[in-house]
Amino acid sequence: MIKIKFEKENNKSVAYDNNTKIGECVFIEDGEYWNIVHTEVSSFYQGQGIARKLVEKVIENAKIYDKILIANCSYAKKILEK
Numbered sequence: 001m002i003k004i005k006f007e008k009e010n011n012k013s014v015a016y017d018n019n020t021k022i023g024e025c026v027f028i029e030d031g032e033y034w035n036i037v038h039t040e041v042s043s044f045y046q047g048q049g050i051a052r053k054l055v056e057k058v059i060e061n062a063k064i065y066d067k068i069l070i071a072n073c074s075y076a077k078k079i080l081e082k
Contacts, residue, residue, distance in 0.1 A: 002050065004057050008065075013057035015041065015050050021047045025054035025076065034058065036076035055079045 002022070002075035005045045011034075017018035029032045036058060041050045055076045062069045071077040 001016075002048075004050075004053050006057050006061050008061065015045075015054055015059075017045070023045045023054055024051050025051070025058050025073075027058055029067075032066075033066050034062050034069050035073040036069065036073045036080075039073050039075045051075060052079060 001018070002017055003016050004009075004013055005016065011029055012024050012026040022045045024039070025036060026038040027036045036055065039051050039054055041054070056079070058076075059069060069080060070082050
């Protein structure tokens with residue numbers, strides 16, 4: 001079963017299949033901004049919507065921590081623009 005965890009101390013959300021890391025969405029914290037710089041999912045797991053869930057987990061936590069989200073990551077930028 002795939003679980004998405006938010007790891008604020010590591011500035012990322014991470015997808016796990018049991019205990020195996022299969023993807024991550026990394027951001028850089030700069031004052032009131034979180035800049036998503038990289039989103040990646042293992043090729044074996046692509047096409048299952050995991051990357052979107054990783055970005056959505058960062059979005060969800062940005063609201064909790066009252067941060068403004070921007071994205072240099074092209075994939076995350078598409079999601080933020082919707």
